[in-house]
Amino acid sequence: MTIQYINRPEQLPLLCEQIQQEPWVSLDTEFLREKTYYPKFCLLQIASPSWVACVDPLAIADLTPLFDALYNPNIVKVLHSCRQDLEIFYQITGKIPGPIFDTQIAAPLLGFQENPGYAMLVSSFLNINLNKAHTRTDWTTRPLSEDQIQYAADDVIYLCKIYTIMCEQLDKLGRLSWLDSDFALLNDPELYQLSPENAWLKVRGKNKLTGRQLSILQTLCEWREQTAQAENKPRNWLFPDDMLLELAKLQPTTTSDLAKIRNINERNVNRYGKVLCELIDAARQRPPKPLNEKDRTNKKTPQHEAVIDVLSAVVRIRAEENSLNPIILATRKEIEQLLFGEENCPLLHGWRYNMAGQELQGLLSGKLSLSLSADTLAINPSV
Structure with missing residues (x-):
C-alpha cells in the first residue's frame, strides 16, 4: 500500500474526500511531551482498508479542513488506547472526534487481559511482531526518513485489520453493542480538561x-x-x-x-x-477542600471481607456464563470499590454493569437475595 505523505496544504482536499467516503478510519498520532506540559503534535496517521496517509502538522499550519472531515459523526474513528490521542484533538479543536472505537477497551471481551498493549493485539490477531526500531524516535526532527514514515503508517494499517477481525468476532458473540456506553464515555470533555x-x-x-x-x-x-x-x-x-x-x-x-x-x-x-x-x-489560614469518600481509607472488617467473597462468587458465575476470565469482569479491588460506593467503579459502567454490576447493587441494597442448593447459587428478588 502506497503511503500518502501529506506535508502541503494543497494535498489536504483529496485526503479529506477520501475520509468522507469511508464508514470508518483508523487513527494514531506521534507526539512528544518529555520536555513540555502540552504534547507536541508531530504526525497524524490515518488509514482505511484501501489507503493510508501520514499528515505532517509541523509542515501544515492550518489543519481545519482535515479536522472537519474527521469530525464527521457518521465516520467511526478507530484507535488503540486513545486517551492521549484524543487529548491532542481536544486541545487543538475543543472537541472530540466521535464516535470512537478503542481496540484496547474492546479486547477483554474477546478474552484478552485488561488494557492489552498494541503489540500484543498485532501479534495475536495478525501473527506479526512489531518493529521497535523507531520506538524512541524524535518525531519533531525533519525530514522524516522512509523507514520512520513506514513505521508510523504500519500502526494504522494493522489497526484496520485488527478492527475488522474484532468486529466480526464480537458480532458473532453478540457483544458488539456491549461497548456502546464505554465508548460514549470517551466523548466526555472533562476527561481531557486540565483543571x-x-x-x-x-x-x-x-x-x-x-x-x-x-x-x-x-x-x-x-x-x-x-x-x-x-x-x-x-x-x-x-x-x-x-x-x-x-x-x-x-x-x-x-x-x-x-x-x-x-x-x-x-x-x-x-x-x-x-x-x-x-x-x-x-x-495555613484556611480550611482544605474536603476529601471525597473514595479518597478516605476504607478499613475492611471481617464482615466486609465476607460480603466481598459472596459478590466475587457472583462475578465468577457471570464470567463463566459469558466465557470470560472473572478478573476481566471485576477484580476483588473493584468489588471492594462497589461495596464502598465509589462512583468510578468499573462495575457501574458499560457492559460490566449490565453483566454483573446491576445484580451486585441489587444484592447490596437488599432488593435481590441469594439462595443455595447443593450445586447452584441463584439470585432472586427479595420477598
Missing part, C-alpha cells in the same frame, strides 16, 4: 495529611499546574508530588527554610521560593 484546582486529586498520599497540610498541598498543586501550563513545562520539572507532600508537612515560611529541605531543586527555590512561602502561609 489546576483539581490537580491535588491525583497525588497519592493526600489522604494521610492533616487538615492544614491538605490545604497547603491543594494550594501548591494548583500553583504548580498553573505554572506548568503557563511555562509549558512538565509539572514534575517544577516540583514532583513527593516534594509537594514534604512541603505540606514541613510548612517552610522562609526561602532559607525551603532551601534546607532535602533534595529540593536549588534553581527552583531561587526562582519560586518567595511565592511558595507566601502560598504556604496563606493556605
Whole structure:
C-alpha cells in the first residue's frame, strides 16, 4: 500500500474526500511531551482498508479542513488506547472526534487481559511482531526518513485489520453493542480538561495529611499546574508530588527554610521560593477542600471481607456464563470499590454493569437475595 505523505496544504482536499467516503478510519498520532506540559503534535496517521496517509502538522499550519472531515459523526474513528490521542484533538479543536472505537477497551471481551498493549493485539490477531526500531524516535526532527514514515503508517494499517477481525468476532458473540456506553464515555470533555484546582486529586498520599497540610498541598498543586501550563513545562520539572507532600508537612515560611529541605531543586527555590512561602502561609489560614469518600481509607472488617467473597462468587458465575476470565469482569479491588460506593467503579459502567454490576447493587441494597442448593447459587428478588 502506497503511503500518502501529506506535508502541503494543497494535498489536504483529496485526503479529506477520501475520509468522507469511508464508514470508518483508523487513527494514531506521534507526539512528544518529555520536555513540555502540552504534547507536541508531530504526525497524524490515518488509514482505511484501501489507503493510508501520514499528515505532517509541523509542515501544515492550518489543519481545519482535515479536522472537519474527521469530525464527521457518521465516520467511526478507530484507535488503540486513545486517551492521549484524543487529548491532542481536544486541545487543538475543543472537541472530540466521535464516535470512537478503542481496540484496547474492546479486547477483554474477546478474552484478552485488561488494557492489552498494541503489540500484543498485532501479534495475536495478525501473527506479526512489531518493529521497535523507531520506538524512541524524535518525531519533531525533519525530514522524516522512509523507514520512520513506514513505521508510523504500519500502526494504522494493522489497526484496520485488527478492527475488522474484532468486529466480526464480537458480532458473532453478540457483544458488539456491549461497548456502546464505554465508548460514549470517551466523548466526555472533562476527561481531557486540565483543571489546576483539581490537580491535588491525583497525588497519592493526600489522604494521610492533616487538615492544614491538605490545604497547603491543594494550594501548591494548583500553583504548580498553573505554572506548568503557563511555562509549558512538565509539572514534575517544577516540583514532583513527593516534594509537594514534604512541603505540606514541613510548612517552610522562609526561602532559607525551603532551601534546607532535602533534595529540593536549588534553581527552583531561587526562582519560586518567595511565592511558595507566601502560598504556604496563606493556605495555613484556611480550611482544605474536603476529601471525597473514595479518597478516605476504607478499613475492611471481617464482615466486609465476607460480603466481598459472596459478590466475587457472583462475578465468577457471570464470567463463566459469558466465557470470560472473572478478573476481566471485576477484580476483588473493584468489588471492594462497589461495596464502598465509589462512583468510578468499573462495575457501574458499560457492559460490566449490565453483566454483573446491576445484580451486585441489587444484592447490596437488599432488593435481590441469594439462595443455595447443593450445586447452584441463584439470585432472586427479595420477598
